[in-house]
Every structure is written in C-alpha cells, then in structure tokens.
Amino acid sequence: MSARCAYLDYAATTPVAPQVAARMAQCLTLEGAFGNPGSASHPYGEAASEQVESARAQVAAAVGAQAREVLFTSGATESNNLAIFGTAHYYRDAGRHIVTARTEHKSVLDPCKELERRGWSVTYLAPDGQGILDPERVAAAVRADTVLVSVMHVNNETGVVQDIAAIADRCARMGRARVHVDAAQSVAKCELDFGALGVDLMSLSAHKAYGPKGAGALLVSHARGAHLTPLQFGGGQERALRSGTLATHQAVGMGAAFELASSRWREELGNIARLKERLWHRLSALDGLARNGGAAAVPHILSVSFEGVEGESLLAAVQSHIAVSTGSACTSAAREPSYVLRAMGRDERLAESTLRFSFGRFTTDADIDRAGEVVTRAVQRLRRIAGA
Amino acid sequence: MSYNELTRRHFDAPARVGSLAGPGCFRGSAGSPSQGTWVQFDVQVAPGSLIRAARFVAFGCPHVIAACSLIAERAEGRCAAPCLPESVGVLRERLGVPVEKLGRLLLVEDAWVAALRAAVRGCGIESPPPQPHI
Numbered sequence: 001m002s003a004r005c006a007y008l009d010y011a012a013t014t015p016v017a018p019q020v021a022a023r024m025a026q027c028l029t030l031e032g033a034f035g036n037p038g039s040a041s042h043p044y045g046e047a048a049s050e051q052v053e054s055a056r057a058q059v060a061a062a063v064g065a066q067a068r069e070v071l072f073t074s075g076a077t078e079s080n081n082l083a084i085f086g087t088a089h090y091y092r093d094a095g096r097h098i099v100t101a102r103t104e105h106k107s108v109l110d111p112c113k114e115l116e117r118r119g120w121s122v123t124y125l126a127p128d129g130q131g132i133l134d135p136e137r138v139a140a141a142v143r144a145d146t147v148l149v150s151v152m153h154v155n156n157e158t159g160v161v162q163d164i165a166a167i168a169d170r171c172a173r174m175g176r177a178r179v180h181v182d183a184a185q186s187v188a189k190c191e192l193d194f195g196a197l198g199v200d201l202m203s204l205s206a207h208k209a210y211g212p213k214g215a216g217a218l219l220v221s222h223a224r225g226a227h228l229t230p231l232q233f234g235g236g237q238e239r240a241l242r243s244g245t246l247a248t249h250q251a252v253g254m255g256a257a258f259e260l261a262s263s264r265w266r267e268e269l270g271n272i273a274r275l276k277e278r279l280w281h282r283l284s285a286l287d288g289l290a291r292n293g294g295a296a297a298v299p300h301i302l303s304v305s306f307e308g309v310e311g312e313s314l315l316a317a318v319q320s321h322i323a324v325s326t327g328s329a330c331t332s333a334a335r336e337p338s339y340v341l342r343a344m345g346r347d348e349r350l351a352e353s354t355l356r357f358s359f360g361r362f363t364t365d366a367d368i369d370r371a372g373e374v375v376t377r378a379v380q381r382l383r384r385i386a387g388a
Numbered sequence: 389m390s391y392n393e394l395t396r397r398h399f400d401a402p403a404r405v406g407s408l409a410g411p412g413c414f415r416g417s418a419g420s421p422s423q424g425t426w427v428q429f430d431v432q433v434a435p436g437s438l439i440r441a442a443r444f445v446a447f448g449c450p451h452v453i454a455a456c457s458l459i460a461e462r463a464e465g466r467c468a469a470p471c472l473p474e475s476v477g478v479l480r481e482r483l484g485v486p487v488e489k490l491g492r493l494l495l496v497e498d499a500w501v502a503a504l505r506a507a508v509r510g511c512g513i514e515s516p517p518p519q520p521h522i
Contacts, residue, residue, distance in 0.1 A: 312449040313448065
C-alpha cells in the first residue's frame with residue numbers, strides 16, 4: 001500500500017481505532033475473556049458473558065436503544081437479511097407486501113428480490129432528484145397487506161439523509177406495517193436515536209464507525225413489540241433469534257467503537273464538514289460538475305459527477321494517488337452505472353463518471369488538497385484527450 | 389481494474405493527442421460519448437501515400453486511449469491503407485484488453501479505417517499496397 005495514497009473512502013470502511021483493537025485483543029487469549037459467553041458454568045464463560053453484555057449496553061447507549069433490544073450479528077448485511085426475511089415470514093399470514101426504495105443498499109434490495117421470487121410483492125419507490133423520499137409517498141405506497149417498510153437512513157453513495165421519523169410516523173397512520181431502517185452509515189455521522197425514531201428494526205455496522213469488520217447488530221424494538229422469525233437455528237443465542245456462539249471480541253470491539261464514536265462524533269463532524277467544503281471548493285474550479293445529494297447529504301460524504309470524462313479512465317487516473325469509490329459497480333470488465341444515481345435521474349454516462357469522497361477521523365487538510373489537485377488535473381487531461 | 393505496463397504508459401502519457409487540419413488531412417470517427425466510447429483520428433498524408441502525421445481524440449476507457457495512442461504513434465511513416473498497423477487481436481494481446489472490451493477495440497479500428505478510407509479517396513490512391521501486421 002502506498003503511503004502517498006490518501007484514504008478518502010471512509011464510507012466503505014474505517015480503520016479500527018487503536019483503543020478498540022486493544023480491547024478486542026484482550027478477549028482472545030488465555031489471560032483475557034476468551035471463554036464462550038454461553039458457558040455459564042465457569043468463570044471463563046462468565047467473564048466473556050460480562051464483556052458481551054457490557055458491549056451490548058454500549059451499543060444501545062450510543063443509539064438510544066435498550067440493551068435488550070440489541071441482537072449481535074456479523075454485520076449490516078446479515079442484519080438487513082434478518083430484518084427483511086424475519087419480518088416477512090413472521091407476518092406472512094397478515095400480508096405479503098413490502099415497501100422499499102430503489103436507492104437502498106444491495107443487502108436490502110436483494111432480499112426483497114428473493115422474496116418476490118417466493119411470492120411476495122415489493123414496491124420500489126423512486127426518490128426525487130436529490131435522492132430524497134417524500135414520507136407522504138412512502139405512506140401512500142403502504143397497503144392493507146403491507147408487512148414491512150424498509151428505508152435506509154444515510155445513503156452509502158450520496159450521503160443523503162432520509163427523514164426516518166416522518167416516514168415512520170406516516171406509515172404508523174396507515175396500518176400495522178413494521179418499519180426497518182438500515183443505519184449502517186449513520187453511527188458517528190449524524191444524530192441517531194432508535195427510541196425516538198419510532199421504528200421497529202434498525203441495522204447497524206461496526207466497521208463504518210472505527211470498529212471491526214464482521215460485527216453488527218439488529219435492534220428490535222421492545223416497546224413496539226416487533227417480532228421476527230429466525231433465519232438460523234442451533235444454540236438459541238441472542239434470544240433464539242440468531243443462534244451461534246457469540247464472538248466476544250467482535251461484540252466488544254463494536255461496543256468500544258460505538259462508545260468512542262458517541263463521545264466524539266459531534267466534535268469530529270465539525271472538522272469533517274470543513275474538509276468536505278474545502279474539497280468542494282477545490283473542485284469547483286472545474287466546470288461541468290454535479291454535486292449529488294447537495295445539502296441533504298451528511299458531512300462525511302461528497303459525491304461528485306464530472307461531465308465529459310469517462311468513468312473508468314477517471315478512476316484509473318486518480319487511483320494511485322487517492323482511495324475513493326466510483327459511481328459504478330465493477331464486475332470483471334463490465335461496469336454498471338450506479339443504480340442509486342440512476343434512480344436520482346442521472347444519465348448513465350454521468351453516473352459512471354462519479355467519484356464518492358468520504359472523510360473520517362484521520363483525514364487531513366493535506367489529503368484534501370492532494371485529492372483536489374489530482375482530480376482536477378485528471379479531469380482536465382481526460383477532457384483534453386476527448387477533444388473538449 | 390488493473391492494466392498492463394504498456395496500457396498504463398500510453399494512458400498516462402498518450403502520444404499524438406489532438407487534431408489535424410489543412411491540405412492532405414483526413415478524418416474518421418466511430419462510436420459516441422453517449423454509448424461510452426468515441427474515437428476520432430486525423431491523418432495527414434504526404435505525397436507518395438505515406439502517413440506524415442496522425443492525431444486522435446477519444447472518450448473512452450484506459451484501454452481505448454492506449455490503443456489510439458499506440459496506433460497513431462506507429463502509423464506515422466507507414467503507407468496510407470485502410471487497415472490498422474497491427475490487427476485488433478494483436479492489439480488486444482499487447483494491451484491486455486479483456487475480451488469483454490473487444491467491441492471497444494473494434495470501434496477504435498472503425499475510426500482508424502474511416503480516416504484512412506477518406507485519405508485513400510481524397511488522395512486518389514488507387515491500389516494501396518498491402519500492410520503486413522507488425
């Protein structure tokens with residue numbers, strides 16, 4: 001890895017905070033809490049169980065939930081799958097319709113598509129040009145047989161924030177549909193209060209908030225009486241909703257990361273917002289730019305489309321200098337323009353020529369200035385090659 | 389996606405970017421930016437049917453830009469004939485172009501051949517000599 005390559009891909013993942021890594025390491029060895037948290041018959045198991053429950057409380061406290069509402073999972077993808085399949089199957093006799101959005105993460109869209117194959121029907125709502133879902137339109141899509149509404153909080157490509165409280169409120173007036181929120185990108189990025197949002201289920205990820213990969217949680221509202229059918233069996237851990245030996249170090253890492261994030265995010269966000277505007281100012285020297293999401297985006301994500309440059313060439317021109325994501329998914333040699341940007345009305349070419357910059361705790365002014373310089377030079381060069 | 393050394397070199401510093409105009413200059417293009425790939429070649433043909441200069445502009449991926457650069461660089465000094473200095477297959481192999489992108493190389497070939505056909509017509513070259521592929 002080049003030390004000169006500036007990391008601007010914090011929405012993809014974040015480095016584990018050193019103090020979090022240290023806490024995790026203490027759960028792995030003979031001297032630490034290595035025991036099986038389900039082994040209540042000896043002190044090793046008890047020590048591990050105490051660590052897990054402490055982590056559960058940390059996660060809950062960071063997002064305004066109760067500890068008993070936290071189910072540990074392997075990450076947001078599993079949480080989303082459990083929320084969607086678990087709800088659909090538990091309430092299958094009440095109805096077989098789901099409402100979601102075209103701009104959701106694949107870990108929501110693909111389970112919905114699988115449910116369609118199994119006989120459920122799904123309504124995929126399109127956002128407006130800024131990526132926003134109108135809560136009234138969401139509620140209008142709810143039918144008598146709708147059992148679940150699943151909408152993400154912060155979009156991973158554009159950073160656009162949905163008004164989840166309003167969506168939950170409008171949906172509650174329409175019937176009994178459960179509301180699930182994919183909040184993988186939200187922790188340490190914006191205000192997040194599970195209890196106040198009025199939703200039934202919320203998916204969380206550890207590695208987006210300086211915790212470990214392979215750790216996540218699904219929050220299941222106790223007050224709202226949400227129920228799920230489990231997807232895996234054997235052992236009855238996590239209230240029999242997610243069987244399997246708990247990974248103590250992963251849970252502890254997530255708890256420590258969330259505790260750290262909740263104590264720091266407001267302070268960090270001011271600097272991150274400044275860095276984002278600094279980069280936008282640098283890029284604004286170019287013409288033919290579109291800022292996706294605009295003012296509706298969280299401070300840690302800046303999505304910019306560049307007219308007149310080909311997407312793969314743009315990435316190839318910058319990738320040895322800065323680590324960023326593009327507006328396309330690359331599968332072998334074929335490139336698919338971002339379905340999120342397409343749903344927002346961007347044409348294919350513009351969607352492909354999009355870069356997502358995302359910032360975090362360790363981003364510096366020098367990283368930003370380097371990104372501004374490298375991208376400006378690349379765009380100018382590619383436009384010259386294209387005869388512009 | 390990763391690129392081989394030749395592609396990287398021609399993409400990072402493409403040769404012969406630009407356009408030509410004036411007596412003895414001819415143009416050919418193929419594709420469109422809205423479809424993801426567009427290439428335009430200009431060639432200047434000297435008396436005696438030799439390509440004096442070649443230039444290109446392109447909207448495309450690194451493989452397309454590298455292929456254009458390589459073709460324009462190698463064409464100068466060669467006889468004006470409506471075929472590539474080296475075949476699409478050889479180009480694909482040398483530049484390490486994945487098979488899924490073969491269509492893009494064919495667009496590059498179309499643009500080049502169109503420019504050379506215009507040159508052959510414009511210069512009244514009746515019977516272009518055969519061009520051995522490199």
